[in-house]
Amino acid sequence: MKTEFSDKYITLGLKISYYRRKAGFTQEYFAELIDKSVSFVGQVEGPGTVRGVSLETLFKIAQVLKVSPSKLLEED
Numbered sequence: 001m002k003t004e005f006s007d008k009y010i011t012l013g014l015k016i017s018y019y020r021r022k023a024g025f026t027q028e029y030f031a032e033l034i035d036k037s038v039s040f041v042g043q044v045e046g047p048g049t050v051r052g053v054s055l056e057t058l059f060k061i062a063q064v065l066k067v068s069p070s071k072l073l074e075e076d
Contacts, residue, residue: 009050015072017045019065033064
């Protein structure tokens with residue numbers, strides 16, 4: 001995926017990974033909870049990959065992880 005915001009996609013994926021592990025979810029279980037494939041989760045969380053997510057998916061991820069969507073998007 002070509003984008004000028006690749007660093008933001010990577011940061012989003014790392015945050016999702018952090019909160020997923022903090023919740024104690026494996027990638028497999030998390031994928032089930034958000035109704036996506038394990039491959040999708042791996043691509044989103046991969047530190048060297050740029051994989052976009054829809055707003056619908058972002059909202060679902062935030063709901064499952066019990067964080068606000070803005071928490072996943074804000075810069076630290």
